[in-house]
Amino acid sequence: MSRFGLLIDVSRCNGCSGCVVGCKNWHGIPAGEEGRIRLVDRTVGSFPEVRRWIFPVMCMQCDFPPCVTVCRFGACFVDERGIIQVNEEKCVGCELCVIACPYDARVMRRDGVPESCNLCLDRIEEGKEPYCVASCPTHALIFGDLDNPESELSKLIKQKGARPLKRKHHTRPRVYYTHARELEAFV
Ligand code: SF4
Ligand code: SF4
Ligand code: SF4
Structure with a gap:
């Protein structure tokens, strides 16, 4: 899988x-x-040593997701493909999953249901990439199978020395970043 x-x-x-x-x-x-x-x-440093960091943050699709652990209603769950989802029928809107996420990656909608990335499940089921990836004009986002060493994703992660952010939480995220050491303080 x-x-x-x-x-x-x-x-x-x-x-x-x-x-x-x-x-x-x-x-x-x-x-x-x-x-x-x-x-x-974020911009860090002072003239002439200034550096600006801009990057997107979304659900990290953790292998050990605290959002799922804290949900007492079985509403937040991991599906058979390992993708984090919310069953809106079961959700009572308690917000515990939002609070538990170490990446601040989940928000409450106005209708009281939590919203977070599901890697565009509807698209990947059709063999397409997530819409954020398709929307990026600079190819800054790469989607693929982490378990396939021959995927473009796996090769680029290795080549660029990318890694997840905030590994201290031991959630085993599936979103990798280049320059992760420099970004840690901003997430
Ligand atoms: S990043 Fe947050 S919302 Fe996404 S799986 Fe991890 S704990 Fe859950
Ligand atoms: S807001 Fe919904 S999904 Fe999140 S912990 Fe509460 S019941 Fe579960
Ligand atoms: S679409 Fe690409 S370049 Fe634009 S903000 Fe998102 S990741 Fe950055």
């Missing part, structure tokens, strides 16, 4: 918000509501 994941090549992200807007459009999230992706934009 595939173990789907993402690589964020931060050196290629120009902060255009294409992934944020594309995701909202694809999933029908209205203007004014928070989406499933947030952009972090």
